[in-house]
Amino acid sequence: MIKNKIITALLLAFVLLQSGCSLDEQLYGVSTTDGFIKNEADAAFVVNGVYANFQDFQSFKSSAAGLMLYSGDEFAFTGTVGNNAAGVWINRLFTSSDTYVTGTWTNLFGGINKANSAKEAVDASTLSTAFKTRINGEMTFIRAFSYYYLVRLFGGVPISTQATKPGDNFYKQRASVDSVYQQIFRDFKNTNEKCLPLSKQPATEFGRATKGAAQALLAQAYLTYGNFCDLNGRAADAQINYQQAANWADSVLLSKEYSLISNYADLWDVTKEKAAYKEVIYGLQFTRDAIASAAGSKGSEWAYYTQPSERWGVSGNLLPKGNGHGGLKVQPWFAEQYFTGEYAKDYRSEVTFLTGWSGFTTATTPVAKTYNTFPAIATDASDLVRQSMCYLDKYKDAKGYDQRNNENDYFVIRLAEVYLIKAEALNELGRTAEAYTSFNELRKRARQTNGTARTTPLDLAAGLDKENFRLAVFNERGLELVGEGQRFFDMVRMRYPNTNMTMMQWRLETFYPNLPTTQKALPSWDTATKTWKGGRVYTVNIVPWNVRFLLYPIPNAEFDSNPNIGLQNPGW
Structure with a gap:
């Protein structure tokens, strides 16, 4: 589809949108909020530049997306490990000096500072209150979105809700995971109050934050934080957050702003990409870039x-x-x-x-x-x-124009996942029987295929207990969302049934080691029986369990520049 191109040069014209290694470092411009924005076109110029941050190579174009896509359990890498980031991540060979880890940290904090700067610049303008309110909601969405990825990838991180200026404290300590989540919830709720629903969003603002995007990510964030509380022995806190997750999922579902695409294949047809946003609640848009190429393209x-x-x-x-x-x-x-x-x-x-x-x-x-x-x-x-x-x-x-210059968007959250969030939250609340309805919405869509109805897959078998229903959700998410950057997060937040182990720990510490020797190999074709025999695992990518696989390391560069940052993540 043809999209409104967002060009990085937008940021260069707006010097107050500084970049640096984190919120606490390297100011490349001086904040000049007074009078910069004269009209709504100026504001759009700035706001689009903030969104463009996520198209950078160090963000969801490559580095940040790679950290999520390659660190689950679903993929293997058969190329040369040493010169390819995918092989390094899958084989768990990255370090706290890894350029992709450092790049992700830098980019997400840069996005936070840009959002804070843009918010202050628009607030200081003479534009209408209604317009400023909406932009305020969008910029707090960007801030919440960035912190949400930071806390899940790195744990507790420094928090800043104002643009970095000369004379500020550049050496902030890591905030607790709890504090970061509370900031995320406040910001997404602010977006929910101030942004438009999808049905009222102007066509020129397609792809920007909406009320529905905030609600869906609130549902996901509350569920994830509930899992964090559960894993840390805080059952009562977990229950409060699971209820919030179910409530916010209902906000999306009851709004009727979104619906499941009838043909699952159409979600991945690049020629029908814009129509996919009937189901895609928030996505990061990429476009064939005729100006830049390869890693520098959008x-x-x-x-x-x-x-x-x-x-x-x-x-x-x-x-x-x-x-x-x-x-x-x-x-x-x-x-x-x-x-x-x-x-x-x-x-x-x-x-x-x-x-x-x-x-x-x-x-x-x-x-x-x-x-x-x-x-x-x-x-x-x-x-x-x-x-x-x-x-x-x-x-x-x-x-596509070259290897790294294709049209495919990055779908952050779809309505299909909201159904699974609700099902998982209800199950964790002990309301497993109710959870089946939301879960089976995805099976119902799958049976529609491309218009020729099937009887498979059947609805989920009735009578599962809480532990096994959770496993069913994990498996369903594995198929529905594979390749969409969710698997790593699912593996580090969800528990294997009847244990206190995350799915990540169970996979590496129990599943792989206990496989029969015959299974620890690739399958091979048997010409006599006309079947695939042999193993089921590409073992080169299998490594022993280590607690460090639950979080990425705080980059060494941050420790070098910030003496107050605090401790490194466990295992690093």
Whole structure:
């Protein structure tokens, strides 16, 4: 789709939107709020520049998105680890000096300072009260959004609600996780009160914060904070937050502002991307950038990094002809889970996982081949090539301009997830029977497929207890939201049934070590039985459990520049 292009140069013209290693460092401009903004066009110029922060390479274009996408359990990386960030993250080889970790920290804090600066500049203008109120809500949304990602990635962080100016205290201590969440809740609630609902948002402001975006992220944040309280032995606090999560999820659902797209595949059709925002409550927009290229562009890079190198026409990669990178694959056990049992013939699995395609070898002189991957079974043929792992197929853009310059947006939260948030919150409140209704909305949509109704997947089996219903939610989120940056957060916030272990700890400390030896290998095709045999795990990416996998490290650069920052995260 054609989008209003947001260009980084917008920020250069507005010197008060400083950048630096954090809120507490390096001022590249002096705040000049007096009289800068004369009209609404000036304000839009500034506000769009703040939103553009999330398109930066160090943000959701690459660094921040990579920290989330590659640190779950669903993907394997088969390329050369040493020179590729994906391999470093999946193999847990990153350090507190990692440029992507540092870049994410820097970018999110930079976004907070830019939002604070823009908010103060608009507040100081002579524009109408109604307009200033709305911009105030949007900028507090950006601040809350940034802090929400910071607290989940790094734990407690310094808090600032004002633009950094000369003479300020640049050396703030890390606030507690509790304090950061309280700031997040205040800011998102402010957005809810001051921003417009989607149905009243001007077309020129498409993609910016809305009342619904604040409500949906409040639901998710309260659920996540409830999990944090639970994991830290604060059951009463957890219950209060689970109720808040259910309440805010209801705010979204009862507003009728959003609805599930009838065909799940349409969510991932880049030619129908704008229509997807019927379900997508908030997303970060990327666009094919005709001005800049590669890492400096405002395009997305996920089509290239998630597609196979032997498949052409799926990204802007120019050599040979729009193929993918090929290194990022789906762990075989993860893919098999969603093609068997209760997920057998689930339309979402067919849409999400690439298990077969017509393509070309990557030789100097490419040769046409047909490709088949685990767990799908294809009839033997002279041109058939089998591979042991499938690929994520959500991101494709045949019209992309280069490898890192594609159109695919980053969907932060969809209505589908709000249904699962409500189901999970109700279950944690002991209202498991009620939770089934919200959960099964996703199964109902999956049965509609592309218009030809199916009987699968069935509604979730009745009678599950609280612990096993939580596991069912975890598994459902695994399929519905795979490749959307949620899995890592789910693994570090949700508990495995009847234990105090997070899903991350259980996976690395119990699941992988206890697999039979025969399973600790890749599947292989048995020509005699015409089935996939052997193992189900790409073991190169499997590492022993360590508490440090629950949070990323505070960057070394922050300790070097801020003597008051406090302690490093556990295990680092």
